[in-house]
Amino acid sequence: MKTHKLFESKSHTWLMFGRDDDKPNEIIDTNQYIVITHKNALLMDPGGIELFSSMLAAVIKQLPADKITHLFASHQDPDIISSLGLWDQALPSATLHSPWIWESFIKHFGMNNISYSAIPDEGSALKIDQVNLEFIPAHYLHSSGNFNVYDAEAKILMSGDIGAALESVDAPIFVDDFDEHIPKMKMFHQRWMPSNEAKNDWVRRVRKLDVDMMCPQHGRIFKGDDVKRFLDWFEALEVGVIRKPTAEQG
Numbered sequence: 001m002k003t004h005k006l007f008e009s010k011s012h013t014w015l016m017f018g019r020d021d022d023k024p025n026e027i028i029d030t031n032q033y034i035v036i037t038h039k040n041a042l043l044m045d046p047g048g049i050e051l052f053s054s055m056l057a058a059v060i061k062q063l064p065a066d067k068i069t070h071l072f073a074s075h076q077d078p079d080i081i082s083s084l085g086l087w088d089q090a091l092p093s094a095t096l097h098s099p100w101i102w103e104s105f106i107k108h109f110g111m112n113n114i115s116y117s118a119i120p121d122e123g124s125a126l127k128i129d130q131v132n133l134e135f136i137p138a139h140y141l142h143s144s145g146n147f148n149v150y151d152a153e154a155k156i157l158m159s160g161d162i163g164a165a166l167e168s169v170d171a172p173i174f175v176d177d178f179d180e181h182i183p184k185m186k187m188f189h190q191r192w193m194p195s196n197e198a199k200n201d202w203v204r205r206v207r208k209l210d211v212d213m214m215c216p217q218h219g220r221i222f223k224g225d226d227v228k229r230f231l232d233w234f235e236a237l238e239v240g241v242i243r244k245p246t247a248e249q250g
Helices: 049-060 084-090 100-109 178-192 196-207 225-236
Strands: 002-008 013-018 032-036 041-044 068-072 095-099 115-119 124-128 131-137 147-151 156-160 213-216
Touching: 002 213, 013 049, 041 124, 049 084, 068 124, 084 100, 095 100, 100 115, 131 196, 178 225, 196 225, 213 225
Parallel strands: 041 068, 068 095, 095 115, 156 213
Antiparallel strands: 002 013, 013 032, 032 041, 124 131, 131 147, 147 156
């Protein structure tokens, strides 16, 4: 499991964990993110149960496990949060922030110690020490209850499955050629995202934010002008479409 620093200031740090060479080949590669403040940390979309040992080893190289007082699950998928039962044993006093609609589903992964803080449909905010984070609605993209995490100071949007691309574990961290990157994400967005209305609502919402880095749960991170390129491309894309993958798309 590789670790990459995305942002650092006097108040907090953003790290990405991913590109795990040791993961089983049949399991999709995922990006996990953490915000570390002076006394606490928020671990976002901590991953599937198969990756727990690699994730825990990577995380404790950066901070003591008991400093992780908050978890975030953007939605209910197993690649997002099926490791919950193991984190529940490692972080007995943490709080999980996740959509209200998925509480009774997510708890099937095991949740005896961690408390559940249900995010309402309209979103909410979380202050960790002096760091303000926002839970941005992203419903139906692709889950019917889904959220992103926005940090206005760092200008980072953790976008979950929005912006995801299906790539190998040796792919670069950042998008380096947007046009060449499109085939890696087109089929994913057309098939997994069911609603053009919801997609366009999200695009309008995100255009109002100051985003320098858009960080999806799969594939590469969009930075600078590529954030706007993605929004323009996504807005024009027809979603909810069944397309057979080509050899280029995998």
